[in-house]
Amino acid sequence: MKLQQARITREYGPFPGVTQVGGVSYDGRHVWFAAGDSLQCLDPESGEPQRALALAADAGTAFDGRHLYQIAERQIVKLDPATGKVLHTIPTPGDGGGSGLTWAEGTLWVGQYQARRIHQIDPETGKVLRTIESNRFVTGVTWVDGELWHATWENDESSLRHIDPETGAVLEQLDMPEGIGVSGLEAGGEHFYCGGGRTGKVRAVKRPGR
Numbered sequence: 001m002k003l004q005q006a007r008i009t010r011e012y013g014p015f016p017g018v019t020q021v022g023g024v025s026y027d028g029r030h031v032w033f034a035a036g037d038s039l040q041c042l043d044p045e046s047g048e049p050q051r052a053l054a055l056a057a058d059a060g061t062a063f064d065g066r067h068l069y070q071i072a073e074r075q076i077v078k079l080d081p082a083t084g085k086v087l088h089t090i091p092t093p094g095d096g097g098g099s100g101l102t103w104a105e106g107t108l109w110v111g112q113y114q115a116r117r118i119h120q121i122d123p124e125t126g127k128v129l130r131t132i133e134s135n136r137f138v139t140g141v142t143w144v145d146g147e148l149w150h151a152t153w154e155n156d157e158s159s160l161r162h163i164d165p166e167t168g169a170v171l172e173q174l175d176m177p178e179g180i181g182v183s184g185l186e187a188g189g190e191h192f193y194c195g196g197g198r199t200g201k202v203r204a205v206k207r208p209g210r
Contacts, residue, residue, distance in 0.1 A: 006160060006174040007206040012047045014200030021195040021202055023061030023071060023101055026188030032068065033195060033202055034061050039070055053084035060101025060184065062108060069108060071098040090126035093119045100141035100150060100185055111138035111150060118150060132168045140185025151182035151194065158182045160192060160205065172208065
């Protein structure tokens with residue numbers, strides 16, 4: 001396993017009225033983040049908040065190229081990002097406990113926090129297609145350049161892990177600085193965007209080799 005220290009290049013926030021950041025996603029232009037009672041987006045260049053959609057948003061967030069997906073307790077909601085209209089809902093695997101969320105290979109990938117698992121699911125039905133075990137709590141998940149990464153936060157220690165999607169073996173790990181946790185994860189360009197939990201912040205971490 002290749003072990004490195006995470007390099008935080010920028011912090012965004014805290015933002016007005018935001019006390020918790022959960023899931024994070026990136027639509028190619030804006031960074032979206034779950035703020036508890038709303039789904040908000042920011043411009044990663046200026047750092048300024050752009051929009052907010054009013055809905056329960058307490059965990060993972062994903063973008064499929066057209067639509068947003070948001071975990072809200074025991075369900076995953078599919079949204080039109082232009083209007084905020086709910087288009088479809090499916091149950092989260094395991095009747096709740098969902099944390100990270102991302103889109104890849106035409107499917108959704110859902111982290112389960114305390115179950116220490118990542119599920120690949122059918123976005124139309126919620127059916128579990130594959131399950132990957134982890135040995136740490138899973139707080140975020142993302143695919144980038146054919147690599148599966150997930151965030152961990154356990155015992156006040158947090159890291160970003162590149163894992164084998166077949167076996168769950170850790171191939172590469174970026175350890176966050178002491179006292180900084182990751183509550184949501186998404187790759188965008190040269191960075192990982194990381195939710196900062198109760199700090200109300202979003203952080204940009206440089207991707208390895210970028």
